[in-house]
Amino acid sequence: MYIHKNTVAELRKLVPDIRIPIQKNKRMLKNPQGALGRIWKISKDVSDLFKEERVELGKERADEVRGYAEKREAIKYGDTHEPTMEIAKFYLQDRTLIHKLFNVFVPRFKDYNQCYTNVYLAPTLYTFEKYPRKLPLRAILELKGHPFPPMKPERIPTNNWIHNILLEEARREYNQKKAAAEKAENEEASSLRAEDEENEVD
Amino acid sequence: MKNFIVTQKFYTVINSFLNAFRKQESSFLKNFYGLFYPGSQLAPVPAVTVEGFWNEDTRQNSELDDHILWGVPKKRRSVEVRRSRRIGSFTGFCKLYPIKKLLTCLVCGHPYEVGLLCPNCYSKVMKVTQSIKDAMKNAEGRDPILNEYEVAFEDEKLKSEDGFYKGKRILEVPEKRPSWFAKKLTQSTNASLSGETAVSRPNPLHIKK
Ligand SMILES: [Zn+2]
Numbered sequence: 001m002y003i004h005k006n007t008v009a010e011l012r013k014l015v016p017d018i019r020i021p022i023q024k025n026k027r028m029l030k031n032p033q034g035a036l037g038r039i040w041k042i043s044k045d046v047s048d049l050f051k052e053e054r055v056e057l058g059k060e061r062a063d064e065v066r067g068y069a070e071k072r073e074a075i076k077y078g079d080t081h082e083p084t085m086e087i088a089k090f091y092l093q094d095r096t097l098i099h100k101l102f103n104v105f106v107p108r109f110k111d112y113n114q115c116y117t118n119v120y121l122a123p124t125l126y127t128f129e130k131y132p133r134k135l136p137l138r139a140i141l142e143l144k145g146h147p148f149p150p151m152k153p154e155r156i157p158t159n160n161w162i163h164n165i166l167l168e169e170a171r172r173e174y175n176q177k178k179a180a181a182e183k184a185e186n187e188e189a190s191s192l193r194a195e196d197e198e199n200e201v202d
Numbered sequence: 203m204k205n206f207i208v209t210q211k212f213y214t215v216i217n218s219f220l221n222a223f224r225k226q227e228s229s230f231l232k233n234f235y236g237l238f239y240p241g242s243q244l245a246p247v248p249a250v251t252v253e254g255f256w257n258e259d260t261r262q263n264s265e266l267d268d269h270i271l272w273g274v275p276k277k278r279r280s281v282e283v284r285r286s287r288r289i290g291s292f293t294g295f296c297k298l299y300p301i302k303k304l305l306t307c308l309v310c311g312h313p314y315e316v317g318l319l320c321p322n323c324y325s326k327v328m329k330v331t332q333s334i335k336d337a338m339k340n341a342e343g344r345d346p347i348l349n350e351y352e353v354a355f356e357d358e359k360l361k362s363e364d365g366f367y368k369g370k371r372i373l374e375v376p377e378k379r380p381s382w383f384a385k386k387l388t389q390s391t392n393a394s395l396s397g398e399t400a401v402s403r404p405n406p407l408h409i410k411k
Contacts, residue, residue, distance in 0.1 A: 123324055137318075147351040150327075152319070153383070156382065
């Protein structure tokens with residue numbers, strides 16, 4: 001099938017870029033009620049995420065919830081579209097969150113080309129309950145543009161970094177060369193002046 | 203079965219109850235008959251001593267051989283098997299195994315696993331996020347949120363009359379701003395945003411002058 005370049009560009013606008021592998025089959029999130037209970041669980045987590053903007057979940061659950069948090073209908077159609085309001089009412093259990101969705105998140109993510117969420121894996125936890133063992137992995141799901149400190153804090157720069165040492169050395173060398181050149185110029189000028197003075201005397 | 207939902211616990215109870223009838227060799231009544239003393243049928247079990255109960259007369263009279271015998275370990279488990287069952291084996295499934303793939307964090311210098319967050323940095327960040335979340339809860343209450351947040355720590359003073367700063371709602375957190383959470387990379391951490399006090403010049407490399 002041939003797809004023209006422009007159509008791909010248009011499709012890009014509809015689907016946000018999530019550069020992660022997505023599972024072929026959905027996880028059913030073990031519960032007695034089946035598929036309905038699964039969506040109920042997801043809606044609970046989505047409303048938690050939209051309320052707190054950073055939330056800690058199980059690794060599998062976070063990956064499943066992420067796809068539902070990235071729904072684009074609110075940005076595409078706005079708050080006057082009825083089906084989008086139905087979706088918003090279903091997935092956001094707290095009614096006040098719908099105001100937050102259209103007043104805060106829509107203007108924030110309007111011009112985004114990337115995806116809206118980040119996922120980090122938390123460090124492993126250990127217990128001595130029953131027997132010493134690892135607990136299953138947990139993940140941190142967050143919306144971009146949140147007011148919290150970044151999950152991976154940036155390095156504090158020091159003078160001992162290799163490029164800082166090299167730059168400092170280069171700067172010193174440059175200054176030395178400049179000083180030498182100035183010195184040479186001054187000497188030349190003084191010598192010329194001396195010659196001129198001698199000529200004038202003659 | 204469309205509108206009928208059985209919870210998991212209830213389902214297991216029913217299933218275990220039905221299994222008593224499903225077994226072909228033993229009937230339901232026989233199971234409970236074996237619990238009582240054969241001479242007096244209503245006598246409770248703990249009143250009977252073991253020696254009195256398991257003699258030859260009882261064995262002949264009651265049909266104990268046909269009854270259910272619960273599963274018990276037949277042979278002693280060796281120490282190696284016992285430990286491998288608890289902790290796991292080194293060759294097969296390891297329940298607890300020393301971690302070999304470790305890296306040092308470039309920010310704080312603690313070791314962390316490959317692909318996961320550094321535990322030291324993680325605990326530091328989550329402590330600050332929790333305090334900000336608490337401030338959020340106190341600020342909003344039950345009202346809907348209509349503006350973005352601007353976090354103001356204890357040592358910062360933001361000029362505002364109505365609680366807004368550049369169209370953002372101010373969150374006052376009763377803590378000092380941590381040194382690793384800079385406002386901008388070009389700005390030093392201790393600078394305040396208000397116009398009255400002088401802003402210190404950025405010095406990211408900590409160069410002594
Ligand atoms: Zn660290």
